[in-house]
Amino acid sequence: xxxxxxxxxxxxxxxxxxxxxxxxxxxxxxxxxxxxxxxxxxxxxxxxxxxxxxxxxxxxxxxxxxxxxxxxxxxxxxxxxxxxxxxxxxxxxxxxxxxxxxxxxxxxxxxxxxxxxxxxxxxxxxxxxxxxxxxxxxxxxxxxxxxxxxxxxxxxxxxxxxxxxxxxxxxxxxxxxxxxxxxxxxxxxxxxxxxxxxxxxxxxxxxxxxxxxxxxxxxxxxxxxxxxxxxxxxxxxxxxxxxxxxxxxxxxxxxxxxxxxxxxxxxxxxxxxxxxxxxxxxxxxxxxxxxxxxxxxxxxxxxxxxxxx
Numbered sequence: 001x002x003x004x005x006x007x008x009x010x011x012x013x014x015x016x017x018x019x020x021x022x023x024x025x026x027x028x029x030x031x032x033x034x035x036x037x038x039x040x041x042x043x044x045x046x047x048x049x050x051x052x053x054x055x056x057x058x059x060x061x062x063x064x065x066x067x068x069x070x071x072x073x074x075x076x077x078x079x080x081x082x083x084x085x086x087x088x089x090x091x092x093x094x095x096x097x098x099x100x101x102x103x104x105x106x107x108x109x110x111x112x113x114x115x116x117x118x119x120x121x122x123x124x125x126x127x128x129x130x131x132x133x134x135x136x137x138x139x140x141x142x143x144x145x146x147x148x149x150x151x152x153x154x155x156x157x158x159x160x161x162x163x164x165x166x167x168x169x170x171x172x173x174x175x176x177x178x179x180x181x182x183x184x185x186x187x188x189x190x191x192x193x194x195x196x197x198x199x200x201x202x203x204x205x206x207x208x209x210x211x212x213x214x215x216x217x218x219x220x221x222x223x224x225x226x227x228x229x230x231x232x233x234x235x236x237x238x239x240x241x242x243x244x245x246x247x248x249x250x251x252x253x254x255x256x257x258x259x260x261x262x263x264x265x266x267x268x269x270x271x272x273x274x275x276x277x278x279x280x281x282x283x284x285x286x287x288x289x290x291x292x293x294x295x296x297x298x299x300x301x302x303x304x305x306x307x308x309x
Contacts, residue, residue, distance in 0.1 A: 008113040012073065022072050026068035026071075026075050037058075038051055053272055058250060080106050081120065091128075091142065092128055104145055104146050105149055107124065109149075118150060119233065120227035123227025202249065208267060253268060
């Protein structure tokens with residue numbers, strides 16, 4: 001044995017041995033996550049109409065459906081990350097220690113599901129220090145609580161690689177050469193469709209943050225987007241990293257608090273609608289999304305040279 005993957009990521013393929021079953025499993029997981037997100041919005045006092053707008057914008061998003069149906073491993077990490085982020089907010093805002101430990105475990109589970117989540121989880125530990133704290137003096141300690149399980153998972157995977165004689169970075173899906181090529185692709189073609197899928201929601205959040213004056217939440221969402229894109233350094237294809245960033249920005253707008261409930265409601269509606277629109281526009285140019293659309297609707301033709309999702 002010279003290579004291995006995080007253990008939780010292999011479970012779906014063992015339990016659901018066909019692509020159809022994996023897609024159905026992803027759909028069920030998506031429904032479970034949307035229900036949990038609705039509960040989180042309800043606890044934050046968002047009106048039912050606002051919650052409906054958010055849920056529908058996610059449910060009909062080609063990126064959300066494509067990721068759930070074709071990459072259940074990454075989608076599982078997204079779901080774990082989303083629930084972890086909900087608990088981080090409760091931990092920091094309400095001094096709910098149980099939520100803090102639960103957040104750390106959920107984020108650690110995300111890292112054990114897909115290594116592409118590791119840079120993202122470590123970024124979220126930084127994001128947690130920017131939240132409005134009920135105990136400001138405990139910022140650093142709270143960040144350690146949130147990040148420790150993921151750091152422990154990363155160290156354990158590295159040690160396992162050393163023990164089997166294949167090196168500490170075996171669990172990653174890349175090497176230094178591949179990471180350098182990924183960075184070169186980012187710089188050489190800044191207007192590519194995958195990168196535009198990444199940049200579009202980031203620009204929406206930045207502009208909305210400037211208009212409504214919620215700089216703190218805007219910075220947190222941008223950091224989450226950067227953490228998602230950092231997945232290319234651990235073997236994530238650019239399209240997958242862009243899709244991950246798109247979904248997490250969309251979700252984070254809903255979860256991360258602002259200074260006032262009215263401001264939060266306005267931001268949630270504005271960003272959900274705009275991010276949903278730009279997601280459709282950009283995703284419609286991606287071969288992966290075009291292929292999904294043809295299969296789902298029965299109209300059009302599958303583009304030649306389409307990606308594998």
